[in-house]
Amino acid sequence: MTKEIIPRKTIYRLSQYHRILQRLQSNDVPTVSSENLAKTAGVKSPQLRKDLAYFGQMGTRGLGYNVDALVSRLDQVLGTTRLQPVALIGVGDLGSALLKYQGFAREGFEIVVGFDLAPNHRHHQGPMPVLPMGDLAREITERQIKMAILTVPATHAQEVTNQLVSAGIQAILNFAPIILQVPDQVVVNNVDLALELENLSYFIR
Amino acid sequence: MTKEIIPRKTIYRLSQYHRILQRLQSNDVPTVSSENLAKTAGVKSPQLRKDLAYFGQMGTRGLGYNVDALVSRLDQVLGTTRLQPVALIGVGDLGSALLKYQGFAREGFEIVVGFDLAPNHRHHQGPMPVLPMGDLAREITERQIKMAILTVPATHAQEVTNQLVSAGIQAILNFAPIILQVPDQVVVNNVDLALELENLSYFIR
DNA sequence: AATTGTGAATTGATTCACAGCT
DNA sequence: AGCTGTGAATCAATTCACAATT
Numbered sequence: 335m336t337k338e339i340i341p342r343k344t345i346y347r348l349s350q351y352h353r354i355l356q357r358l359q360s361n362d363v364p365t366v367s368s369e370n371l372a373k374t375a376g377v378k379s380p381q382l383r384k385d386l387a388y389f390g391q392m393g394t395r396g397l398g399y400n401v402d403a404l405v406s407r408l409d410q411v412l413g414t415t416r417l418q419p420v421a422l423i424g425v426g427d428l429g430s431a432l433l434k435y436q437g438f439a440r441e442g443f444e445i446v447v448g449f450d451l452a453p454n455h456r457h458h459q460g461p462m463p464v465l466p467m468g469d470l471a472r473e474i475t476e477r478q479i480k481m482a483i484l485t486v487p488a489t490h491a492q493e494v495t496n497q498l499v500s501a502g503i504q505a506i507l508n509f510a511p512i513i514l515q516v517p518d519q520v521v522v523n524n525v526d527l528a529l530e531l532e533n534l535s536y537f538i539r
Numbered sequence: 540m541t542k543e544i545i546p547r548k549t550i551y552r553l554s555q556y557h558r559i560l561q562r563l564q565s566n567d568v569p570t571v572s573s574e575n576l577a578k579t580a581g582v583k584s585p586q587l588r589k590d591l592a593y594f595g596q597m598g599t600r601g602l603g604y605n606v607d608a609l610v611s612r613l614d615q616v617l618g619t620t621r622l623q624p625v626a627l628i629g630v631g632d633l634g635s636a637l638l639k640y641q642g643f644a645r646e647g648f649e650i651v652v653g654f655d656l657a658p659n660h661r662h663h664q665g666p667m668p669v670l671p672m673g674d675l676a677r678e679i680t681e682r683q684i685k686m687a688i689l690t691v692p693a694t695h696a697q698e699v700t701n702q703l704v705s706a707g708i709q710a711i712l713n714f715a716p717i718i719l720q721v722p723d724q725v726v727v728n729n730v731d732l733a734l735e736l737e738n739l740s741y742f743i744r
Numbered sequence: 745a746a747t748t749g750t751g752a753a754t755t756g757a758t759t760c761a762c763a764g765c766t
Numbered sequence: 767a768g769c770t771g772t773g774a775a776t777c778a779a780t781t782c783a784c785a786a787t788t
Contacts, residue, residue: 341779349737353716367747376718380750380781387749395748395787413740420736431636432732437716441733443740480743481736505739507732511558511642513581521742523735527637527712528646530728531625531686532554534710535618535648537726538685546757572769585759585772592771600765600770 344385345412350375351382352408353441358401367398414442421479421503423494424486425450425457425464428509432483433462445483447473467494474501483507549590550617555580556587557613558646563606572603619647626684626708628699629691630655630662630669633714637688638667650688652678672699679706689713 354374358366372382386392386399389411393399409415420438422429425448432438433445448464450457457464465473474482482503486494491510498506505521508514511529514522559579563571577587591597591604594616598604614620625643627634630653637643638650653669655662662669670678679687687708691699696715703711710726713719716734719727 343779345741346734346738348741349734352737353734369747374718378781379747380783381779383747383749384780391749393748396746397788398747411741412737413743414737418736418740427636427639431632434632435732437733438736441737443733443736481739483736504743507735507739513579521739523739525730525732525735527640527730528642528648529551529554529558530712530730531623531643531648531688532557532617532619532646533551534686534712534726534728535623536550536553536616538618538709548757574769583759584769585761586757588770589758589772596771598770601768602766603769 340388344388347375347377347382347385348408348412351385352405352412352414355401355405355408359405363401365398366401368393371399416442418443418481419446419477419479420444420481420483421446421470421474422448422483422485423450423467423470423498424484424490425453426485429483429485430457432485433460443481446477446479449473467497470497471501474498474503478502480504481507483509485509488512545593549593552580552582552587552590553613553617556590557610557617557619560606560610560613564610568606570603571606573598576604621647623648623686624651624682624684625649625686625688626651626675626679627653627688627690628655628672628675628703629689629695630658631690634688634690637690638665648686651682651684654678672702675702676706679703679708683707685709687711689715691715693717 351371354371368379368383372379375382389407392404392407420443422433422445425433429448433448438445445462448457448462449467449470450464451467453464453466480503482498484491484494484506488510491508491512492514495506495514495516499516499520504519506514506516508522508524511526516522556576559576573584573588577584580587594612597609597612625648627638627650630638634653638653643650650667653662653667654672654675655669656672658669658671685708687703689696689699689711693715696713696717697719700711700719700721704721704725709724711719713727713729716731721727
């Protein structure tokens with residue numbers, strides 16, 4: 335069962351479950367039923383059970399899921415067992431805001447280095463170095479950083495992406511409103527803010 | 540045909556097509572084929588044709604799609620014919636960055652008012668007023684604002700959402716990492732940044 | 745008695761393949 | 767000849783319903 339192909343949407347939901355379970359954990363809840371967990375995550379309970387069952391037996395019939403055990407297993411599956419270093423490219427308004435965003439640290443990610451065309455004084459606020467683009471390849475390769483957040487203008491996004499890929503980046507969270515061309519082994523998730531608004535506006539009657 | 544139910548994913552893609560078409564338009568490209576447009580959007584051509592055909596005849600067989608005509612039609616369908624006013628709740632780091640984000644204006648949205656628990660000096664940079672939460676209901680109702688961007692901490696998100704709904708907000712772009720409970724007639728799109736990173740980390744081997 | 749895990753049924757989305765216009 | 771529009775076929779995801787387990 336561990337060798338099936340897992341739907342991408344399932345992986346998304348696993349991350350959701352993971353976060354909710356962490357909350358339950360810090361509230362010392364020992365056990366949760368699929369019914370309960372599913373409701374909080376906004377899905378139906380068979381969906382949740384099927385999602386979890388991709389990774390083998392996870393719960394106990396009659397009882398539910400052990401919260402601690404499930405969190406560990408999901409940590410393992412999602413690869414969030416240890417702090418993951420992340421590079422941020424493009425330290426403008428949005429990039430700066432993401433640097434300060436606490437949500438990342440809470441989920442086990444740390445932005446360890448930033449890159450910008452023109453690093454300047456306003457970048458020297460925190461402990462994180464902001465380096466010029468010229469240092470990108472060396473720094474990412476040497477530190478073996480695998481994930482990048484891309485907050486550069488759309489016009490530069492593809493070019494920077496090519497550099498990231500050469501440097502060994504394997505996953506990109508892309509805020510530029512274009513479809514990036516990457517080799518198969520590199521994953522891209524797009525966050526397109528204007529698209530989300532435009533999509534919402536359809537539903538306003 | 541205009542009365543069928545349109546898949547939600549189709550609406551997302553329409554917004555993507557819309558943006559690409561706008562770019563073609565400003566480059567004075569008169570006509571585009573489904574093959575071409577689909578490639579840029581990262582989908583297969585029958586998909587694109589089906590998406591467009593939900594809204595009636597859009598192209599000309601043998602020729603392709605007229606760019607100007609299609610942009611107008613999509614404006615109409617998506618409700619982006621005129622500038623849409625948006626309220627932003629929670630003017631912290633992320634909220635401030637979104638205020639300055641040019642991508643919204645370019646797609647026809649304007650953040651016309653901000654709300655924060657504690658409006659202060661650093662909010663008085665642009666022409667946009669930042670008001671205390673107490674003014675939310677009155678202001679949104681009076682100005683008939685229909686869309687809101689929610690960038691408050693997760694702990695306050697549901698409570699603020701309730702206020703927004705009472706004030707008549709119909710669509711919410713939510714950055715708080717929780718599932719908001721809203722009545723059926725209100726639409727929520729979630730942007731969950733930590734979730735995106737966590738999801739990416741699964742694909743790193 | 746409660747609740748998981750899962751094969752079967754259903755629903756939904758995508759792709760194919762070609763008829764129908766221009 | 768070229769390219770759209772679409773019914774039919776395929777593929778994928780969700781939900782149901784219940785047997786299996788504690």
